[in-house]
Amino acid sequence: MFPYVGVTNIRLDSKSIDTKEMDCLLAYYTEKFTKIDGNIFEVFTKFYNLDLSPVDSWLESQFKNKVEKDDQLSTFYRQEGNKHYARKDLVKSLEFYTKSLCCATPNGREYGLALANRSAVSFEMKEYENCLRDIDLCFNTNYPRDLKPKIFLRKADCYFEIGQKENLDKCIMEALKFLSAENVPDRDKHRSKLEQIGKAKIKMKLIESYRECSNDLPEFDEGENEHFSSASSKLKMSYDKARGRHVIAKKNIRKGDVLFIEKAFIFAPVFKENNKQFYSFKCYNCLKDIISSIPCRQCTLCVYCNEKCRLSSWNDGHKWECEGMRANIWYDLGIGFPAFKAVLKGVKSGFKNVKGGYEEDLKHFGDKIDNYPYFNRLVSNIYKSKNAAPYIVMAAIVVTYLKKYTDFFTWFLKQQNCPKDDFNNLIKYVGGLITKHIAQLSCNSSIIEHWTYSSTDVLFPDILITTACGIFPSVSIMNHSCRPNVTNFFICDTMVVKALEDIRENDEVFNCYGIDYRGMNREQRQIACRSLYHFECKCVICSDQSKEVDMLDSYLCPKCKGLVPEIPNTFFSFCVNCGDEYSLRPFRKINEEARKYLESSDTNQLELLIKSLKIREKILYKHHKDFEEVYYRLYSYYVEIGDAENMFKYFHAWLENEKARRGANSRGIGTKLYEAALAILHCLQSGHPKNCTNLKAFLQNVEHMIREAKVVLNLYYPAYITNRLSRKIQFISNK
Incomplete structure (x- = not known):
């Protein structure tokens, strides 16, 4: 699949003062470690016993600039949102109000003001359910009491627009009760408006029967494979020495058949280019599109679609990431970020493994409850790497961060499934795993991309935005071809793979690892395959020069x-x-x-x-x-x-x-x-x-x-x- 970032190319902000520090850190250790030779855990232990003061210094410099909740910054973002709202740039104002919310003290005055202003944008966009959600959240904050009549009115307008008479009457009664008890400016004017809304004839809105949920997943024509998780029953895993594990058609496949529906084993949201921020309209926990998001209670980066997602994210591991979010270490660590998330998944089962060779995979591959053992069987090619220093440096930074700035290892030692019984051995074991997982992600990860519109005038979603890096173990079993016979798209954190053409029984099913013959010549493709994935491509195009696109640009022989x-x-x-x-x-x-x-x-x-x-x-x-x-x-x-x-x-x-x-x-x-x-x-x-x-x-x-x-x-x-x-x-x- 597609790499998150290049093996030696950690994602960095080109304008950041930290860039040179990280470059120096990598250069310093590259002289000491270039190639991994031997057991990965022993290699990491050897590395970890070196002088790691440069790693400590880098982390200390990051934490000196740790970002906390800041009501002054929240006010600034809200005022920027107001400017865009005045210009009717609703999308931009929505973005700034969400930033304001993320920076505000939870449930404080600025928090409430950001919610109220964002609800006004949702109302303008006719996103009435989102508007109501923000208003309800606003009522649970320290929102100024003299401004509450405005959001009562907005709430009543929402219920009127969506035709909910019972809720409208209840809202008006609640608002009138508040106005009777509070001496707020323009009380009579607000009361008159509410009574006017209550008397207006409400239109019951018809729900369109054809309306579909954008998060609905397709289904397999003939059911899911019993032995190959998330794969169609029309597929099977096979093995031979030349191709390794690969996927073939168990029966004839038609163009458009759904071949895989796989939820990401783990994913890590991708930071926006030259900006240490995530997209403010994607849930950090499930990647759903959101308008009325709620922020993490601690950091200013992560937003969620609801309290359930926020709590789930915290319990699954954000509690160990959050300090690092505030110090912005994950941005600079690039692929070390999803590798750490993979370790967190393994913690639950004590890093359980599937024993045996490829024969075991042919019998059964994948587990929707605990997929860590199958992710851990994906190839890493770590011993083929010409420069393994970035793998180990990133892993060392992560374990040093966990040791110095969190209680992760203390907590883990108390868990029933902990694989080690002392602090130092556990640190080195986790460091070795992160090193291995970084290498596995480099060879097997996928860039999760979602469609969006470049403007309101276009008929189709025409822009793909990169939202996350994910790992899909079953999909990863497919081999590469520069002329693939499948394609894919993403619904939230789930990959849907479809047949791009008819595939005959017993033919191999090929994915494209981002190296397509229509965009690269043969030499460029071979360089990419060797440097990123450590193989020489011998696909149908690379094996026959006459099938290259360049051959179409020929003259006719007289x-x-x-x-x-x-x-x-x-x-x-x-x-x-x-x-x-x-x-x-x-x-x-x-x-x-x-x-x-x-x-x-x-x-x-x-x-x-x-x-x-x-x-x-x-x-x-x-x-x-x-x-x-x-x-x-x-x-x-x-x-x-x-x-x-x-x-x-x-x-x-x-x-x-x-x-x-x-x-x-x-x-x-x-x-x-x-x-x-x-x-x-x-x-x-x-x-x-x-x-x-x-x-x-x-x-x-x-x-x-x-x-x-x-x-x-x-x-x-x-x-x-x-x-x-x-x-x-x-x-x-x-x-």
Whole structure:
């Protein structure tokens, strides 16, 4: 899977004064440890017996700048939120009010003011349930009594908007009782507004039956595998010496079949680039999207969707992380952060292991209650690393932090499953485990990415934001291919893996470790595979140069119409079919002539586009990259003049070119199919579309585009997104 950060590339803030200190720390110990040779626990013990005063000094410098709750800073963030709210930048104001909440003393005055202001944003966004949640939290704080009538009114407005008459009446009674007992400014004015709301005719809101939860998970067609946790029954784990453990199809698999639904064994939220902060709209415990979050009671970084998540996080291990959060050590430790979380999972069972070789994994792999033993069987390649110092340094920093700034080891020694009976041996044992887990995460972790919108104008979620680093032991068993036959997306902390194409029985199921042949040439891919994962890729693409994307950008052999590859910085090339040699200069000159037609400012754009296309059709392979622009410009031209049939013709010419270059099932293909279908439908609705002789047949073609788009996009998006898009198309087509 994808590494959290590079093995030697600890995540650092480029503007931080701590960066040089960490670099010096790594450089100092790299001279002493480069390669791990021998038992990892013995190696860590040897390291830990060295002079660790540089590690102590680094931690001390971090803790000198420890961040605590600060009501003055809370006030500053709230005032910044007010500025954005005044400009109607609701998303930005929401972010600042949440920051204000995180910095405020729990349940104090500033805490209440931040909640009240954030509830105003939720109300503007029509997020009434979130608004009510913030208001209820606000009432339990030291919120100024003279301001309470405002939030009583907002609460009443929320109940009115969502049609809850009983709760509205109860709220009004409570508010009137408060106004009767308190001498607050404008008391009569507030009472009049409340009575006015109470008398207004409330509309009962109909719940839309098609509304789906964005956190709903799909299901396996034929159930879950009894022997392979979180995997479809259509899969099985296999083993051979050349491929190691790998996944094969137990029976024929169809494109779109769900192959894995796996909740992360552990995940660690990723800090935002150049910013020692997490995303303020993601729950630290479950990664759900949140608006009315609640913060950790101690640190200013972590927010939760509710009290249950906050308590669960604290008990599961945040109580050992929280001091480090306030000192910002986890930001600089990078992959050491999720490695420590993995250790915390192992603590519960005393680091239980599964004994035996790969045969045991084939019998059964994975446990949804305690998956630590199976995570611990993932490869680490630690003995192949050319520089193991960062592994050990990070592990040493974590155990030193736990020893000096928490009571973790004292607590652990008292637990029934503690594997050691004395303090020093336990420290060294945990340090060895963290070292191993860092290496395992480097080879097997996945970047958890969630879809979001770049603007309110776009039809599809079009931006992937990196929210966390997670480990998915069952998914990790898949081997890599630069041309994978699966794809995945994430729902909160759960990975959903789907078949990207039909996979025949007994064929291997391949994932992509972020090294894709469409974005990297063969040499770049091999370097990445060797440096990050310590293997040479021999996938279907790496084993056959003719399948590289670059081969599509070839000229046509005048003799046999075979491919004459374009080779940069050379003047001659051979036809891959008949072997004849050709000078590349004439091909390049003719193609440049076609380019000049596209760049011309002549008013007759259609004629120039057609000329350019005809020239290129004579010399370029049909899927050459230079066809993309001319096809799309012809499609766009016919969109503008409302010629539906030519729109359809040139869109499909462009589409076939894109399928060859990006893959028939790429997300970009799906989004363009939807967008083109919408454009054609709008054209047909305009009244008199040009050149449309058979409307019924034409509409059938558009319907086929929509079906194809949904099949493709279901590979990349959760169902609630594609279903919503289908309803939009249906609404337009029924107009």
